[in-house]
Amino acid sequence: MVPYYRRWLRRFPDVGAVAEATLDEVLVLWEGLGYYRRARHLHRAARVIRERHGGALPDSYGALRALPGVGAYTAGAVASIAFGEVVPAVDGNARRVLSRLFDLAEPRPAALRKLAERLVDPHRPGAWNQAVMELGATVCVPRRPRCGTCPVRQWCQALRRGTVAERPPRSRPARVRVADFVAAVFLWRDRVLLVRRPEGGLLGGMWSFPVAEVPAGSLVLEVVRAPGAAAGSARTGADTGAVVALEPIRHRFTHLDATYHPVLVHLDGAGRGGGATGGRNALAGGAEGGRKAAEVAGDGPQPTRRIWVLPHRRPPVALPVAQCTILRNVAALVDHDTR
Numbered sequence: 585m586v587p588y589y590r591r592w593l594r595r596f597p598d599v600g601a602v603a604e605a606t607l608d609e610v611l612v613l614w615e616g617l618g619y620y621r622r623a624r625h626l627h628r629a630a631r632v633i634r635e636r637h638g639g640a641l642p643d644s645y646g647a648l649r650a651l652p653g654v655g656a657y658t659a660g661a662v663a664s665i666a667f668g669e670v671v672p673a674v675d676g677n678a679r680r681v682l683s684r685l686f687d688l689a690e691p692r693p694a695a696l697r698k699l700a701e702r703l704v705d706p707h708r709p710g711a712w713n714q715a716v717m718e719l720g721a722t723v724c725v726p727r728r729p730r731c732g733t734c735p736v737r738q739w740c741q742a743l744r745r746g747t748v749a750e751r752p753p754r755s756r757p758a759r760v761r762v763a764d765f766v767a768a769v770f771l772w773r774d775r776v777l778l779v780r781r782p783e784g785g786l787l788g789g790m791w792s793f794p795v796a797e798v799p800a801g802s803l804v805l806e807v808v809r810a811p812g813a814a815a816g817s818a819r820t821g822a823d824t825g826a827v828v829a830l831e832p833i834r835h836r837f838t839h840l841d842a843t844y845h846p847v848l849v850h851l852d853g854a855g856r857g858g859g860a861t862g863g864r865n866a867l868a869g870g871a872e873g874g875r876k877a878a879e880v881a882g883d884g885p886q887p888t889r890r891i892w893v894l895p896h897r898r899p900p901v902a903l904p905v906a907q908c909t910i911l912r913n914v915a916a917l918v919d920h921d922t923r
Contacts, residue, residue: 588616600639602630611790611902620790620902625653643667656697665710672700673713677720683752684724687741691752762841767793767907769830769914772851775892776914778899786840791891791901793846793910830913835906846910848917 595613596602602610607627614623629651633641642648644667648659660673674682674696682699683691705712723730731743742748770777778791828848835842893899895915903911 585616592617599630599633599641602627603634603639607789608901612900615902620787620904622653624789628652629654641666643669645669645671656693661713664704664713668709670704670706670709672697672704673717674700675717675720677717677724678713679720680726680752681716681720681724681736684729684742684748685736685740687745687747687751689751689753758839760836760839760841763843764798765795765842765844766798767795767844767846767910769793769846769848769910770851771848771914771918772892774894774918776895776911778891778893778901778903780889780901786837787904791899791903792907795844798845828917830910830917833906833909833913835904842906844906844910846913848914 592613596605596610605627607624610623610627611620614620617623632651633639637647641662642651643663645659645663648654648662649656657673657675660671661675663669663671664673672678674693678700679691679696682688682696686699688695700716703712703716719735723734729748731737731740731748734740734743737743740748742751777794779794781787781790781792783789827850830846830848833844833846835844891899891901895911895918899911
């Protein structure tokens with residue numbers, strides 16, 4: 585992650601640089617730095633700082649909390665550590681320390697914050713918050729806590745009552761949905777089509793191949809999972825030679841276990857003996873839609889919600905991890921077919 589962070593700092597050394605950039609520029613440089621939702625919040629927050637605060641980071645908890653994407657913990661940490669404001673910063677580690685110190689069976693966020701507010705050192709709030717977080721990270725750890733060396737063990741109610749292992753209670757793991765998706769890779773004049781996803785929902789506002797969720801057992805999945813298709817070389821549609829099923833790509837999101845089934849569709853039939861027509865498989869309609877998209881895009885200025893890119897080059901927009909893998913596989917296949 586460090587090389588990605590250094591690259592980020594070279595391009596965006598301060599808030600002003602982030603505010604001046606486009607969202608696509610920010611998302612492209614965010615690759616390798618975590619959830620892209622954070623990058624979108626960071627971009628919005630930078631522009632709010634520029635427009636409402638003269639380009640300077642707000643120095644109070646309330647103003648920081650009002651910035652897009654800034655929660656109670658982040659605002660408290662920055663306000664106390666950077667500006668000396670007497671406010672708590674309750675992260676996961678601090679939550680565990682407080683839950684055990686006061687033996688809380690159901691530690692509600694509001695209650696924890698009130699407890700933390702009472703404990704914060706009014707003279708060194710930043711040092712206090714960091715100490716509590718460090719205590720939770722190194723001593724009051726989730727499993728096998730080092731209670732014998734804990735500097736606050738004499739006040740720990742959970743230690744006295746023997747409930748340390750039960751505090752805080754473990755949250756139930758989120759239910760993970762399993763789903764299959766078809767990713768249509770339309771190849772036209774040596775370029776592939778990327779579209780911008782809707783702002784709401786999964787990977788909102790990012791770019792990808794046209795993707796559609798497919799119920800298990802549907803005709804499209806039968807085509808993708810045909811014998812030999814997993815090897816990434818089987819041509820479905822037999823004598824049309826226009827459709828290629830690529831190797832499935834699996835990607836785990838927080839609440840979604842997704843398997844993408846990329847299908848390469850040659851729109852101009854270059855080297856393939858014509859287009860996918862005649863309804864021979866379930867992708868024929870998709871290929872026709874891709875042709876219409878190609879006609880709209882043409883060789884002139886690209887519409888803002890679709891672009892055609894060369895698969896061998898780094899695209900000028902941010903792609904999710906699974907889509908990057910698909911793009912690399914397409915580039916390798918195109919290279920193989922042109923030899």
